[in-house]
Amino acid sequence: MAAAAASAQAQAVGGGALGPGGGPPQPNPASDQIASPPATAAAIAQTNTTAISVTNQPHQHHGHTFCKKTFHKPTYCHHCTDMLWGLIQQGFTCEVCNFVVHDRCLKTVVSPCSSIAATLIKNPVAHCWSEPFHHKRKFCNVCRKRLDDSESVHCEICEYFVHVECQDFAVADCKENATWVPGKKLGQVKHQHHWREGNLPAGNTKCALCKKTCWSQECLSGYRCEWCGLACHAACHVQVSSECKFGMLEPIYLPPHSVSIPRTEVPMEAIIGVQVRRKDTLSREYSCPRSTSEEFPSGDGSGCSSKGPRDSEDYAQGHPPSSKDNRQDKNKNQEERDEEVIKVYDGNSSMRRRIFRLVSVQRTAPLRQVLTQALRAFHITRDPNVFHLTDAYSPDEGILQDPHPIMSLHRREGKRPAVFLRFKDRDNDSGEVRVYPGKLQVSQALCTVPVDSNMTVGDLIREALKRFGLDDKNCEDYRCSEVLLDRGVSERVLSWNERPWEIVKQLGKDSIRQMELMRFYLQLKQDPHGPNVALFVGNLPPNLSERNYENILTDFLGRENKFSKIGPIYYEYGSMVITYEDAEKAVRALYTLRESKYEDKPLLVMLLPNIEPSMIPEGVQPLLVFVNVKSGGCQGLELISSFRKLLNPYQVFDLDNGGPLPGLYVFRNVKNYKILVCGGDGTIGWVLQCLDNVGQDSQCSSPACAIVPLGTGNDLARVLRWGSGYTGGEDPLNLLRDVIDAEEIRLDRWTVVFHPEDKPDDSVKQVNSTGSTSEDNSQIFVMNNYFGIGIDADLCLDFHNAREENPGKFISRLHNKSVYVKMGLRKIVGPSMCKDLHKEVRLEVDGKHVELPQVEGIIILNILSWGSGANPWGPEKDDQFSKPNHWDGMLEVVGVTGVVHLGQIQSGLRTAMRIAQGGHIKIHLNSDIPVQVDGEPWVQSACDVVVLKSALKATMLKKNKFKRRPTEPCILPSANGEGGKSTDD
Ligand SMILES: [Zn+2]
Ligand SMILES: [Zn+2]
Ligand SMILES: [Zn+2]
Ligand SMILES: [Zn+2]
Ligand SMILES: [Zn+2]
Ligand SMILES: [Zn+2]
Numbered sequence: 001m002a003a004a005a006a007s008a009q010a011q012a013v014g015g016g017a018l019g020p021g022g023g024p025p026q027p028n029p030a031s032d033q034i035a036s037p038p039a040t041a042a043a044i045a046q047t048n049t050t051a052i053s054v055t056n057q058p059h060q061h062h063g064h065t066f067c068k069k070t071f072h073k074p075t076y077c078h079h080c081t082d083m084l085w086g087l088i089q090q091g092f093t094c095e096v097c098n099f100v101v102h103d104r105c106l107k108t109v110v111s112p113c114s115s116i117a118a119t120l121i122k123n124p125v126a127h128c129w130s131e132p133f134h135h136k137r138k139f140c141n142v143c144r145k146r147l148d149d150s151e152s153v154h155c156e157i158c159e160y161f162v163h164v165e166c167q168d169f170a171v172a173d174c175k176e177n178a179t180w181v182p183g184k185k186l187g188q189v190k191h192q193h194h195w196r197e198g199n200l201p202a203g204n205t206k207c208a209l210c211k212k213t214c215w216s217q218e219c220l221s222g223y224r225c226e227w228c229g230l231a232c233h234a235a236c237h238v239q240v241s242s243e244c245k246f247g248m249l250e251p252i253y254l255p256p257h258s259v260s261i262p263r264t265e266v267p268m269e270a271i272i273g274v275q276v277r278r279k280d281t282l283s284r285e286y287s288c289p290r291s292t293s294e295e296f297p298s299g300d301g302s303g304c305s306s307k308g309p310r311d312s313e314d315y316a317q318g319h320p321p322s323s324k325d326n327r328q329d330k331n332k333n334q335e336e337r338d339e340e341v342i343k344v345y346d347g348n349s350s351m352r353r354r355i356f357r358l359v360s361v362q363r364t365a366p367l368r369q370v371l372t373q374a375l376r377a378f379h380i381t382r383d384p385n386v387f388h389l390t391d392a393y394s395p396d397e398g399i400l401q402d403p404h405p406i407m408s409l410h411r412r413e414g415k416r417p418a419v420f421l422r423f424k425d426r427d428n429d430s431g432e433v434r435v436y437p438g439k440l441q442v443s444q445a446l447c448t449v450p451v452d453s454n455m456t457v458g459d460l461i462r463e464a465l466k467r468f469g470l471d472d473k474n475c476e477d478y479r480c481s482e483v484l485l486d487r488g489v490s491e492r493v494l495s496w497n498e499r500p501w502e503i504v505k506q507l508g509k510d511s512i513r514q515m516e517l518m519r520f521y522l523q524l525k526q527d528p529h530g531p532n533v534a535l536f537v538g539n540l541p542p543n544l545s546e547r548n549y550e551n552i553l554t555d556f557l558g559r560e561n562k563f564s565k566i567g568p569i570y571y572e573y574g575s576m577v578i579t580y581e582d583a584e585k586a587v588r589a590l591y592t593l594r595e596s597k598y599e600d601k602p603l604l605v606m607l608l609p610n611i612e613p614s615m616i617p618e619g620v621q622p623l624l625v626f627v628n629v630k631s632g633g634c635q636g637l638e639l640i641s642s643f644r645k646l647l648n649p650y651q652v653f654d655l656d657n658g659g660p661l662p663g664l665y666v667f668r669n670v671k672n673y674k675i676l677v678c679g680g681d682g683t684i685g686w687v688l689q690c691l692d693n694v695g696q697d698s699q700c701s702s703p704a705c706a707i708v709p710l711g712t713g714n715d716l717a718r719v720l721r722w723g724s725g726y727t728g729g730e731d732p733l734n735l736l737r738d739v740i741d742a743e744e745i746r747l748d749r750w751t752v753v754f755h756p757e758d759k760p761d762d763s764v765k766q767v768n769s770t771g772s773t774s775e776d777n778s779q780i781f782v783m784n785n786y787f788g789i790g791i792d793a794d795l796c797l798d799f800h801n802a803r804e805e806n807p808g809k810f811i812s813r814l815h816n817k818s819v820y821v822k823m824g825l826r827k828i829v830g831p832s833m834c835k836d837l838h839k840e841v842r843l844e845v846d847g848k849h850v851e852l853p854q855v856e857g858i859i860i861l862n863i864l865s866w867g868s869g870a871n872p873w874g875p876e877k878d879d880q881f882s883k884p885n886h887w888d889g890m891l892e893v894v895g896v897t898g899v900v901h902l903g904q905i906q907s908g909l910r911t912a913m914r915i916a917q918g919g920h921i922k923i924h925l926n927s928d929i930p931v932q933v934d935g936e937p938w939v940q941s942a943c944d945v946v947v948l949k950s951a952l953k954a955t956m957l958k959k960n961k962f963k964r965r966p967t968e969p970c971i972l973p974s975a976n977g978e979g980g981k982s983t984d985d
Contacts, residue, residue, distance in 0.1 A: 063116030180260035252623035258615035262583030349510035538575035628679030632710030642732035791857035855895035874911030
């Protein structure tokens, strides 16, 4: 059924969206061309192919233009992954997309050709491009060739890979991560697999249907679901049940149908904050009106997404029509002399951006053949009759004509001849356009509406509603946008009086390829996202008044673009959420605020998705992932990119973008969720602290936290069995499975209050980033791990200062440890600030005074790990004290005699001196002494310190002990294929 629908859809699309209005489908231009004798087609002759009309059907649903071919190297079938046998004419290849297939597989091909793939997508979703990179053992999703040799880019949230020069032809079919529709109930949602062709995980990937290997290292082959990881052969994937349940990650997956985000031109990269340097992700290339050339200053190609100079004659998009290895086998002299390589531009915008394609043609080739080759180079397989070629270098852009169109081209010194591919817009004052229903709940994927030059957008809406069976609806309630698929996906709402056919033709002047890909999109006027669009704004000064914040923002935005609501405001952080009632205003505000600075600091602004909690199925606890990309070298960056692919990218947050607050705000209405923090103990403390701040406004006040430890230290992570630090060795999928299996435990948290002695001059205060100052000048900290006084805090402080001075050096764990040791040695010989500490400190535990032995340091422990995994308390049983843990409401107090003792504890040779155990601790410091709370050190002046149990509790996740067998995760199809086949034939 799925296949039938796809083919019906393809039929409609293949009918020629812009063909002469209303007529019957035209004969397939591709098969037309194939019927011409091979001798006249130089390119075809050169690759030694024989033209064959594959089937008599005018429209094959896959859209390929197959030709028989002789391969000179071992070649594999992209459909079934088997090798092509024989010496000559072993199989077929598509002239447009290089798909290779067996004779025997030809009838069952299902993978769509790149020439039609874009039109098959109901809701185009732009990919989120990485920086250019050299990928090994991957294949291009556009030209299907290996990526090894040239630069390529990949999508940050799905498994799409392309050559940089193929990027313009990428199909905008990324995962759709926010599909909430108003009025739809959870029971009505049927989530479907999102199939991605090729680049399956290397190794033993088995087909879910036929159980045979479906992975190949030889070609782009096989399909895999981007959500659940189900893998299948091309032929098998259309037979598997279409429903997707997110595989083994279902218990923590944030379902896309619970997420909404306004559909705007803001690219995904900007919304989820992918760290890319490109500034132009925020600039739109085709904006209205397009006829002016301001956006594309001619000459240098700047102001657009071009990377590097495009002036060079060699720079061409796509691949030269003949590859070298093919040529070598040929007797080439005669042919080469007869051939010429020409540049083809598909419009004015391409000319300005210097994006062209090279086409190799015979000098004597007839016009029709040159035209067809030019169209193929742009992956267009439509009727060539509506196009013509013009001479780019002739003074009046003359139209090419038979005979010998190539020989009569104007030439420029040292340059290849260049032609424009043009739509014959004067001869075509009517045609057809495609209208897609977007999120409207109708059965058709799209409809085709005949249009002429006089028709308005209003008429188009009326016609489209009729075709979608919505005639009873009021067309005033709808609006129509044009959606462009140039690199990304951009949308512009059209006004009622614009003329669709003129829009199409205008676009064609700029780029035929864009004209082919553009679509009209029908939508309810009332924003389906709902009335509230939230922006997170950060980087303002902390602790101003609400009025103050409001004025600052209104100054930037202007009265007419003011938000409808402000709040919550996170005063301590200088950040807040502002809400708009309409998406367009919100987007305008996003752009304005992004460009704004307050006191020389650029504002941080994010467009936040909205989660509808009733759409999260019972039993699912979505995982909110925070990654501190700055911890642990580049591991944070690798993790965030893996998690964005494995999970819904809207549940993965980069702490570099406004810290934990944006994520916690987005999840505030979710009744039951978990958190995964990737970072050091400090990062966990930060997240817990923010949780404390937002707790009362959230449905789930104490979500359980799991950890992927990054960087050094990680005592809390060790205690909870998450390990000492992630080294990149473990599969991120297994990290997530550990989170699913982990058990919930309680973590006591403690409040440490420093109350300074009253002095007449108390102006010099150490204000700490995690502490807050109360009215009576006391400072309050939340402590999760430990609180050190004296020698260990002193070392910690030296280390901290050295790191502040030279952060780049402190990335490796080994280096950090050696610096620590060196500083310790210096302490042994140098004067100590902590000599006779026991005389400067008075300790009281649970109301009783405790006599201190001779020590240079005191450590108060909540967890039984300190200083990167050491256990100062020690394992021995003791009649005097009960066995400590981190949820018994008790703290352990130990003493350290000096820096040598400290070193011995750290290397596990000795334990510290057990001093006391209790739930309420009072300390008096007589003089300036170094202290540290959870690894954050400073020098504290004389004061009273109270440590008491905090009302804030944390629920942590403790990793389960059992070892998972290192087997390939096996996902079975949820049901037998709709084709009814589930076993081998
Ligand atoms: Zn095959
Ligand atoms: Zn193809
Ligand atoms: Zn490619
Ligand atoms: Zn993608
Ligand atoms: Zn799936
Ligand atoms: Zn199979």
